[in-house]
Amino acid sequence: MQIVVLAGGVGGARFLRGVLAAAPGADVTVVVNTGDDVTMHGLRICPDLDTVMYTLGNGIDEERGWGRRGESWTVKNELAAYGAEPTWFGLGDRDLATHLVRTRMLDAGYPLSEVTAALSTRWQPGVRLLPMSDQRVETHVVVADPETGRPQAIHFQEWWVRHRASLEASAFVQVGVDRARPAPGVVEALTGADAVLLAPSNPVVSIGTVLGVPGIREALRGTAGRVVGVSPIVGGEVVRGMADRCLPVVGVEVSAEGVGRHYGARSDGGLLDAWLVQTGDGASVPGVDVRPVPLLMSSPETTEALARAALDAAVEGPRPPHPSHAQGGPRDGAGGR
Numbered sequence: 283m284q285i286v287v288l289a290g291g292v293g294g295a296r297f298l299r300g301v302l303a304a305a306p307g308a309d310v311t312v313v314v315n316t317g318d319d320v321t322m323h324g325l326r327i328c329p330d331l332d333t334v335m336y337t338l339g340n341g342i343d344e345e346r347g348w349g350r351r352g353e354s355w356t357v358k359n360e361l362a363a364y365g366a367e368p369t370w371f372g373l374g375d376r377d378l379a380t381h382l383v384r385t386r387m388l389d390a391g392y393p394l395s396e397v398t399a400a401l402s403t404r405w406q407p408g409v410r411l412l413p414m415s416d417q418r419v420e421t422h423v424v425v426a427d428p429e430t431g432r433p434q435a436i437h438f439q440e441w442w443v444r445h446r447a448s449l450e451a452s453a454f455v456q457v458g459v460d461r462a463r464p465a466p467g468v469v470e471a472l473t474g475a476d477a478v479l480l481a482p483s484n485p486v487v488s489i490g491t492v493l494g495v496p497g498i499r500e501a502l503r504g505t506a507g508r509v510v511g512v513s514p515i516v517g518g519e520v521v522r523g524m525a526d527r528c529l530p531v532v533g534v535e536v537s538a539e540g541v542g543r544h545y546g547a548r549s550d551g552g553l554l555d556a557w558l559v560q561t562g563d564g565a566s567v568p569g570v571d572v573r574p575v576p577l578l579m580s581s582p583e584t585t586e587a588l589a590r591a592a593l594d595a596a597v598e599g600p601r602p603p604h605p606s607h608a609q610g611g612p613r614d615g616a617g618g619r
């Protein structure tokens with residue numbers, strides 16, 4: 283079974299652990315948001331790719347959800363002692379090695395997709411890890427300058443990490459996205475997938491950015507498999523992080539229904555065949571098979587069960603134009619059972 287997952291960082295990485303547990307024999311490709319990428323201290327940093335790589339490669343700091351386990355911060359403190367900006371971004375000593383290797387390879391002319399493959403040889407994430415694009419795309423956030431009140435665009439990382447998303451945002455701009463192309467393998471993977479899963483990642487700055495790369499949305503809509511999304515909103519709140527600061531900026535209600543409608547039904551020009559929402563969260567998304575399931579990835583077992591529910595929704599259930607297919611759809615071992 284060929285599974286493609288669209289993912290951001292922490293929410294995406296946790297969900298992927300569940301997918302690998304639920305479908306051990308499957309061939310899993312992950313298309314990761316690179317809109318959070320940034321250059322700092324001369325190093326190219328890809329936060330979401332690294333979160334997925336470290337999580338699946340068993341190198342993640344579980345508590346923080348990002349960065350390396352057993353991290354130390356000597357270089358960060360030394361840089362701060364020089365007054366070298368930015369001082370607000372957490373760059374651990376172990377993590378730095380990744381950025382050094384990546385930057386050196388990029389400077390030598392390798393595309394990000396090849397660099398990511400090279401880094402993955404060490405981490406063996408058990409999936410094919412693809413950046414959404416080899417072209418540089420960087421999300422910026424339009425905020426009011428605290429002094430002048432005039433609109434000003436700052437890098438997403440500055441808004442998210444430095445200001446903890448506290449500055450009122452009026453827009454997100456994916457700088458470079460218009461000229462970006464899907465990384466090699468992305469379109470082919472989507473087209474040939476048996477199942478495409480939208481991880482419970484940030485719908486605006488993770489999944490939204492991936493879908494903004496020209497060609498990805500079209501490939502996803504054209505997939506032969508079913509497209510299943512998982513809500514990152516539970517009981518009207520984000521489970522973790524600050525996605526609730528992002529959704530209103532694009533006019534989307536912070537609810538499972540709001541996000542489901544934002545993605546929309548595939549039969550109606552949108553993306554979804556099925557949408558998983560938290561048990562008890564009512565959501566009506568016309569044209570979409572809405573399934574209430576437990577959405578919290580609080581243990582390996584609940585995470586695996588969530589992934590299994592997503593895969594079940596991908597291989598069974600009503601296909602909108604032919605409701606007669608609803609009962610007892612084929613089970614092709616997606617759950618490895």
Ligand code: GDP
Pocket residue numbers: 289290291292293294295330333482483484485488489512513514515516519520521522523524525577578579580
């Ligand atoms: P980031 O790039 O590290 O911010 O991470 P993502 O974009 O991949 O994921 C962030 C989203 O994951 C947030 O909106 C959270 O609400 C969501 N999330 C985190 N943990 C869980 C969970 O256990 N269940 C669900 N359904 N969503 C979660």
Ligand code: CA
Pocket residue numbers: 290291292315318329330488
């Ligand atoms: Ca991210």
